[in-house]
Amino acid sequence: MEVLFMRIEGAGGCFDDRVYEVDRDLCWKIVKLSVDETGFTLDEVDEARCIIKFHGKDKLMQVAVQPIDEDTVHVIMDATKARLQIYSWKKETEEVELFYDIFEKKLREMRNYVICRQCGEKVSVAAKFCPECGAKKPENNIWDCPNCGNKGIDAKFCPECGHKKED
Numbered sequence: 001m002e003v004l005f006m007r008i009e010g011a012g013g014c015f016d017d018r019v020y021e022v023d024r025d026l027c028w029k030i031v032k033l034s035v036d037e038t039g040f041t042l043d044e045v046d047e048a049r050c051i052i053k054f055h056g057k058d059k060l061m062q063v064a065v066q067p068i069d070e071d072t073v074h075v076i077m078d079a080t081k082a083r084l085q086i087y088s089w090k091k092e093t094e095e096v097e098l099f100y101d102i103f104e105k106k107l108r109e110m111r112n113y114v115i116c117r118q119c120g121e122k123v124s125v126a127a128k129f130c131p132e133c134g135a136k137k138p139e140n141n142i143w144d145c146p147n148c149g150n151k152g153i154d155a156k157f158c159p160e161c162g163h164k165k166e167d
Contacts, residue, residue, distance in 0.1 A: 003018050003019065003020060003104075004019040005017060005018035005019065007093075007096075009091065009092065012080060012081030012083075012092055013059075013078070013079050013081060013092055014077075014078075014079050014092050014093045014096045015078045015079075016077045016078075016093075016096045016100070017076045017077075018074070018075050018100070019072060019074055020072070020075060020107070021072050022071065022072075022073060022107065023070070023071055023073075023151045023152070024050070024065060024067045025149065025151060025160075026110065026151060026152060027073050027075065027107075028050050030103060030106045030107055030110060031050075031065055031103060032045070032052065033106055034102040034106055035052050035054055035063060035099065037102050037106075038054075038098055038099055040054045040055060040056045040061065040095070041054060041055050041056070043055060049064070050064055050066070051063070051064045052064075055082070056095055058081060058082050058083075059079050059080065059082065059092075059095050060079070060080055060081075060082055061077070061078065061080075061095055061099075063075065063076065063077045063078075063099065064076045075103065077096050077099055077100070079093075079095045079096050109122070111125075112124060112125060113125065114137070115154070116130040116132065116133060116135055117135065117154075117155075118130060118135035119132050119133040119135065121133070123137060143165055145158040145161065145163050146163070146166075148160050148161040148163065153165070
């Protein structure tokens with residue numbers, strides 16, 4: 001997974017902007033799961049603007065997903081001390097690195113696995129059968145919803161808006 005990024009550190013915080021080749025809606029779902037998994041306290045979720053504000057023991061953080069084009073996004077993470085630190089050169093990147101470690105792991109999983117319709121277990125995209133229950137994996141049944149734009153659906157109905165797959 002090739003990622004372009006820019007990081008600015010200092011004054012008790014860290015700003016990190018990374019570019020990923022992924023659909024905005026899928027990325028937003030992964031960002032929400034990743035923030036939840038960090039264990040930090042959630043303060044606010046702005047679904048319309050794709051921004052989450054949260055905090056840790058002594059840090060205020062926010063992460064945003066901004067589209068560049070149809071299949072490319074910025075994931076922007078900002079973490080600052082609750083109290084501004086002047087003249088501090090101590091690295092303050094722990095929370096940012098934790099978030100991106102979780103996010104990138106989940107992104108790799110999403111790209112490499114599908115969920116078995118029969119038993120609900122993760123199945124490699126390369127597998128022809130589920131290793132847990134033996135169910136045959138459907139042949140490229142993935143579709144994009146024309147109603148709401150949700151991408152990569154592996155079901156008869158869109159999980160976002162309920163639109164039925166057109167045959």
